Amino acid sequence: MFFDTRYLYIILAIIVITSILGGGVDVLGLLLTIPGVLVAITFHEFAHAFAAEKLGDDTPRNQGRISLNPLAHLDPFGVIMLIFAHIGWGKPVQINPNNFTRKISARTAEAIVSLAGPLMNFILAFVFAIIFYALQTFTTTFALANQVGRIIMTMLQYAVIVNIGLGVFNLIPLPPLDGSKILMAFLPYNAKRWFEEHTQLFYIIFLVIWITPISGMIISPIIGAITSGIDSLVSSIFGLFM
Numbered sequence: 001m002f003f004d005t006r007y008l009y010i011i012l013a014i015i016v017i018t019s020i021l022g023g024g025v026d027v028l029g030l031l032l033t034i035p036g037v038l039v040a041i042t043f044h045e046f047a048h049a050f051a052a053e054k055l056g057d058d059t060p061r062n063q064g065r066i067s068l069n070p071l072a073h074l075d076p077f078g079v080i081m082l083i084f085a086h087i088g089w090g091k092p093v094q095i096n097p098n099n100f101t102r103k104i105s106a107r108t109a110e111a112i113v114s115l116a117g118p119l120m121n122f123i124l125a126f127v128f129a130i131i132f133y134a135l136q137t138f139t140t141t142f143a144l145a146n147q148v149g150r151i152i153m154t155m156l157q158y159a160v161i162v163n164i165g166l167g168v169f170n171l172i173p174l175p176p177l178d179g180s181k182i183l184m185a186f187l188p189y190n191a192k193r194w195f196e197e198h199t200q201l202f203y204i205i206f207l208v209i210w211i212t213p214i215s216g217m218i219i220s221p222i223i224g225a226i227t228s229g230i231d232s233l234v235s236s237i238f239g240l241f242m
Contacts, residue, residue: 021074029158032151033083036159038070040121040166041090041167045073047120048093065093076215089170107192111185114178122166122226125160129234132156135138164226168219175202 046068049060064072076090095113097106104112132153173179175195180202184192195202209215 024047030083032155033158033162035155036162037079037083038074039159040124040163041075041079042068042070042073044117044166044170045090045093047112047116048095049109051116052093052095055104055109055112057095057097057099059096059099060093063094075079089166104176105185107185111182114181116171117178118167119172121163124165125226126230126234128156128159129230130237131236132160160230161223161227164223164230165219168222168226172206172219174206175199175231 039081045065049065050065050144052060053066060066067073073090075089075091078091081089093113095110097110099104102109135149135153135156170178171182173183176199180195184195209218
């Protein structure tokens, strides 16, 4: 996804200032969040690039985006947002729909590429949850009885939350988020054209949602529901071994 830099400064300033003035800056928590943030963004953008290449577009490979090197995918603003708010983004993967070779429409191909990123985040959240429960179930001494174990368990918990947050956030159907490109594949022509002509309006709508309680009302319950769902599923799976 991509935002106009002016809006990035506004959003970033609001988040950081609010956190500082509200005493909400947990330095240790931020440090433990960073590994999950790096993995979430890197794999999210890699998934976009990988899907585009599989559909015939070599643009991401030519730009060095078929890589799991975090430096190829990180956007400074998106990283800070994800660390502070568990909602952020990476450097957008550029694609050329004219290069798609699969026998599907360009809109459908773009939707698949857009869905690949959030889907990867949900898969990662599930994988990290499995690792967490595996350590908790089969290596009690490691997971609970020493400081290193507790730190690793906490980082895994943060990684689950960050990946779910990134996935949910990018599925919001507002341009230029991934969700808008997925929605575009199902909209009639006139509606698609209207969306494209009012991109700046959606930046403003996003800002309003973000700086008001609306964001919490919409996004937080979804993140909570998905987190609980993954937790229950993985817990049930490991319950079979108990």
